[in-house]
Amino acid sequence: MNVRPCPRSHARETLAADGFVLCVPCIRQLERNLRTLPGLHQECLHQMSPSPRRTNPTKVSGSRNRDHLNMSVLEARHNSLAILDSWAGIITEKLGRAPLGRSALQFARLLTENLEWIAAQHLAVDFADEIDAVTAELRRAVDPDPNGLHAIMRKCVVGSCTGTISAAPETAGHSGRSSLKCSAGHSWEMREWLTLRQLMEHQRESVDA
Secondary structure, eight states, rough: OOOOOOOOSSSOOOOOOOOSOOOHHHHHHHHHHHHHHHHHHHHHHHHHHSSSSSOOOOOOTOOOOEEEEEHHHHHHHHHHHHHHHHHHHHHHHHHOOOOOSSSHHHHHHHHHHHHHHHHHHHHHHHHHHHHHHEEEEEEEHOOOOTTTOOOOOEEEOOTOOOOOOEEEEEHHHHTEEEEEEESSSSSEGGGGHHHHHHHHHHHHHHHHH
């Protein structure tokens, strides 16, 4: 039996599950994220409503402007739905199974039902990274406190750059727009994540060749 380490970033080397590309903890985390995503996507609607949900009506110094928050929440919803739609499209193309609707819930349900197939493919690493990233972005939109977010580190795809990319999105200044950055300063908007994913995949293939 050829057992390989899980290719995702771990503090300690973790072996992939038998017959899968990912390790058991990564697969379980994916299951949790896919169950959580539809609720977070729906919860964002409360953040975009005219009346903000607040336990303390007093404005705290340093808190974000409501308009900026709305922009980032809207973008987070769009990004998450686009990512889920993209991966659901792969399931439809490869397995002939389509979601019953076009909602985050239906996309996530289809992906959960076919998670074992995904976890056995070479693209499982990108899938896990993207689902982690959009889950983190939605959590940040619902609750701006960044404590505890799990940053996924990957080598930068720009030329000979030695920096690493964190897949945990950051909010840029007053624009409210989320972005992915490498430690050397290169930056991509979240809407460019699909293209960035392809560059990462090509980079990994060239290393493995």
